[in-house]
Amino acid sequence: ELDTSKVRPSRRAALNTSTKPQRINEVQPLASSRIPTGILELDRVLGGGFVPGTAVLLAGDPGIGKSTLTLQAAHKYAQATGRAVLYVTGEESAEQVKLRAERLDCLSNELFVVAETMLDAIRNHIKELEPALCIIDSVQTLYDSELPSAPGSVGQVRECAAGIIMQAKSLNMPVILVGHVTKEGTVAGPRTLEHMVDTVLNFEGEKFQSFRLLRASKNRFGSTGELGVFEMRQEGLVEVENASKVFLDEYDNTRSGCAILPAAEGTRVLLVEVQALVSPSPMSSPRRRFTGLDQNRAHMLLAVLERRAGLRLSQLEAYLNVVGGVMVDEPGSDLAVCFAVASSAVEQKLPPATVFIGEVGLGGEVRSVTHMQQRLDESAKLGFQQAVVPKLRGENVRAPEGLRLIQISNLRQGLEKFYLVGKHDE
Template sequence: MVKTKTKFVCGECGYETPKWMGRCPGCNTWNSLVEEKEITGGRPHMQPMNTKKKEQAIPITEVKGMDRPRFDTGIREYNRVLGGGLVPGSLILVGGDPGIGKSTLLLQSSYCLAAKGESVLYVTGEESTEQIRLRAERLQALHQGLEVAAETDLTAVEELLREHPPKVLVIDSIQTMFHPEITSAPGSVSQVRECTGQLMRFAKQQGIAVIIVGHVTKSGAIAGPRMLEHMVDTVLYFEGERHHTFRILRAVKNRFGSTNEIGVFEMKEQGLVEVGNPSEIFLEGRPNGVPGTAVTASIEGTRPVLVELQALVAPTNFPSPKRMATGVDHNRVTMIMAVLEKRLGFFLQSQDAYLNVVGGVRLDEPAIDLAIAIALASSFRDAPVQEGDLFIGEIGLTGEVRAVSRIEQRLSEAKNMGFRRVFFPDKNHRGLTIPDGLECVGVSSLQEALAVALRG
């Protein structure tokens, strides 16, 4: 006998409960439980996309390798973040804010793959085929090998895949897909989980690289159950300000490559354009002789990137001063300000402090600490740093400047970008080859660095 049962499912973690609760017991998130109806006692069992004979356990040394380990997407920055290209049989999740350029990136990469002779199927649930054609004409991404379909029914997508199995499948987006045997609405936890599971099984069995687009919540996390990120092989986030031209593609999970790589793009009328030298872009228009600015070299994956940090320290009449940071960890900035106050005697208790990383990039490595401290101190003393100075180093709680890794790559990038003097930890001086024409100042403490860097 068929029965209908009501349950509540958390949209963040997938926790199920028979009654509604204000806060999810699984992840402690408020107002995340959504009502869903479940049919029991007569519901047919869903069949997987393809049946396969029972697997036998074999030694890993006897497992055959792939004939072709990766597909070249034709976009270097995209390949860099993926770890060298698309792996056959992988499931990739791409998330980002609305209008950031996710569909543009995937349509351009699909065209490049088709131009290289790979069969690509682009399935959209948010546009019609005519609308995709219109966007492809603007991006100059028309190719016979790129097939498109406007479909939201997963069973219909299965039929398309069985008739003409592609090498790469793009689903835009997973929140619009639904399975007819699931009674809940498209975009619900059950639908997203089941559709992703079906696509994952098909990708592994047929060796098709599947890319799915995921919407994000107001907090910036990918919508749907958290388990969605655990199911896929790679999770990519497309970041950037919607009203700025630069976009950053970052991997937060990658089973086939590093999660430290970033890809930098510029949004133009013809679509996304790769930025081969991010340092030049991030330093463009940098003011000279203005207090509160400092440049640092951050390692993003395999390459160094020079970015500018801007700080503004201003008096306040309120008892609790503001501490705001954009692009860096707020707690890290608070700690560095405490070191300036305790070890160097800076009176910052009555000062508002604002810190910003120019260009919209986010930095999370400790080697930028010295540049943060120099920018804050420069704004507080109203004393600019010299033009052509660059700062590298991690700051400890006692005010010491600690050694950082890959210092030679940072110095080489500083030399290429025209910097004349670099402040870096004194302990990195041992056995270091300094580029010609670059003055290197080894410092052991923050006080020593401030004494030399700030003039006036």
């Protein structure tokens, strides 16, 4: 018989299991595959709600609103299920959490809070209460007295998280582990933590912007392409249903260097403004700064504009920004970026009520992208009148009513149509 007396508790639980192998066709599914959280934007990213026994890692910069989101989710979940929800805080006292709950209007008889960092004590609370949901804020504060390392160390975070996750799965209880993000943008603690959980949610936003974006970088039970949009207000995080309208509220089409991009985020299309500023450089090595865009892709597009479209950019500084703190990382943004840069370079504004959709290759060719119909439909719904798109060869895409399609096969051809480069410029 296997001696488990010297094995750590988190590992001993796995060794003492009595589960036997089953044929996959004979496995009985759970009665309820998903339980909605009550927060529609969170449900969208999760794929419809929590799967029983799922482990979710919520990562984000300090002060971005992770504790606010989890407290609101705990309150909504307690109301939706009518069962106990346990909120474990290792960074605040129970009294501080109560004050925040009052401000957020998140007081519920079924919401239990405990200020605790010891792993054994937390596991005992879970065993006694048997909550419908457990939230650990944050996983970096957990401490196992049987381990010699300090709280927050790689070993402590990994073993404590393993202990909580195993218990959650044995009880079919969803658990949210809140984790801080380092300056490099990775979850503080071991990278193995991301492999231990079922879902990794990233909570993003600019420090001086009120909007917050929720994305899934890993989701065993749903898509990783969905996007949830929130606005931070005095009363807490408020869901933003029509995010495109909010992001374009202050759009001014009288300036050069501004282009509108219908960005696809999962099943949602988000219209955002791409801004470019090109100016002479006083230095021998011009500066290039990009916010909200992939750095490597932006550099590539500047090179394509110079080599394939004839724009002289090598001695000019270039600054690119996606308004609203949104991070756009998809090929469909290429055309909007190129037109914004060209517009700024020649100081000529782009036509009003126009969107730009398409991928740009190294040869300057413009390629089609996914979700073209959804992008066009959303653009038309918001009142845009024309869209610059790649040649639609055999694609089942129709122009929505009121939206004119301008099809181009290469970047230079498109820039010439809008007089951003001359037909004989080299």
